[in-house]
Amino acid sequence: MFxxxxxxKAKPMLWLWTLRDMAVIGAGLVLSVLALVQxxxxxxxxxxxxxxxxxIRVEEASILDFLRHAACFLFLKQQYFEWREPV
Numbered sequence: 902m903f904x905x906x907x908x909x910k911a912k913p914m915l916w917l918w919t920l921r922d923m924a925v926i927g928a929g930l931v932l933s934v935l936a937l938v939q940x941x942x943x944x945x946x947x948x949x950x951x952x953x954x955x956x957i958r959v960e961e962a963s964i965l966d967f968l969r970h971a972a973c974f975l976f977l978k979q980q981y982f983e984w985r986e987p988v
Contacts, residue, residue, distance in 0.1 A: 917957045917958055918956055919958065926949065926953045930949055933945040933946035933949045955968070
């Protein structure tokens with residue numbers, strides 16, 4: 902029985918996150934708990950939990966992907982428009 906889906910072409914997943922997202926969330930949680938215990942700095946924990954929520958993947962899409970594409974379309978990449986006279 903194969904645990905890895907789609908004949909080794911899909912991204913490796915653990916629950917609802919990719920393994921890369923799980924690594925980022927894990928490292929963020931460790932750093933944010935250390936910051937919370939040492940300095941009482943809670944915003945880092947809030948950012949880590951927010952990233953974890955936004956990176957949940959359902960059917961190969963996440964809210965974070967949508968926000969990245971929207972930011973690129975609206976702010977980061979130049980849009981090209983070609984004006985023509987109606988024929």
